[in-house]
Amino acid sequence: MFAYVRGILTHKEHTHAIVETAGVGYFIRISLHTYSLLGEVEKEAFLHTHLQVQENAHNLFGFAELSEKKLFLELINISGIGANTALVMLSSATPTEIQQAIANEDIKTLQAIKGIGAKTAQRVILELKDKMKKEFLAESGKTTQPVPFYRSVKEEAVTALVVLGLARNIAEKNVEAILKLKDGNATVEEVIKLALKM
Incomplete structure (x- = not known):
């Protein structure tokens, strides 16, 4: 229903962003990858979107890159992977890392993601490896944004x-375990990615 949203980024956190367009603020769930590519608050933002309609909720998911949206849609079409699991996957690793793991049949990398067991990892590889090899193995640009420290990393x-x-x-x-291991010297994105693999 909504292919994309363009407007002013009025708020962003590691799991969601609010984009205002035509006087309406859209609450959009995002991955860590998209968070890292979003610009500053009060600047224009553009997100490719997917609307998930459920009996008790309408959830809008946003992606900074069209390739990430396509991967998300491929993942949620696999039995046993819902939108939340797909978002966790895209927050645990970059889309390129997931695509390469699938194309290379790297079950261990996929299993390292929270909520992905051996059977699910095998199903993902079985259903998507050919598509990943053909469609998705292009390099995607990566930029990093400074982490806002209005709240602590923890x-x-x-x-x-x-x-x-x-x-x-x-x-x-x-x-707490990760921050202790890193002597408190880690970004929020690093902590979340490591925590999702524990």
Whole structure:
């Protein structure tokens, strides 16, 4: 229904963004990859979107790159992978890393993602490896944005992990362990990616 949204980015967090266009603020769920590519708040933003209509909710997902949206749509068409799991996958690794893992039949890389077991990883590879080899193995540009420190790295990471489906106590435990291991020297994106692999 909505192919894309272009407007002013009024708010962004590691799991969602709000884009205002024609006086309407769209709450759009995003991956860490898209978060890293989004510009500054109060500037224009453009997101390719997918609207998921459920019985009790309408969820709008946004992607900075069309290739990430295409990968998301391929993933949610696989039995056992819903929109939340697909978003966790795209927050745990870049689209290119996921595409390469599928094309190379790298089950271990896929299994390292939270919520992806051996059978699901095998199903993803079986259903998508040919498409990945043909359509998706193009390099995608990557840029990094500075992490906003209006809240601590721990708070940001825990909040994002809870939104992505982890229980708060597990999220807090994983984040604390990672920050201790890294001597507190890690970005929110790094902490979330590592926590999703624990």
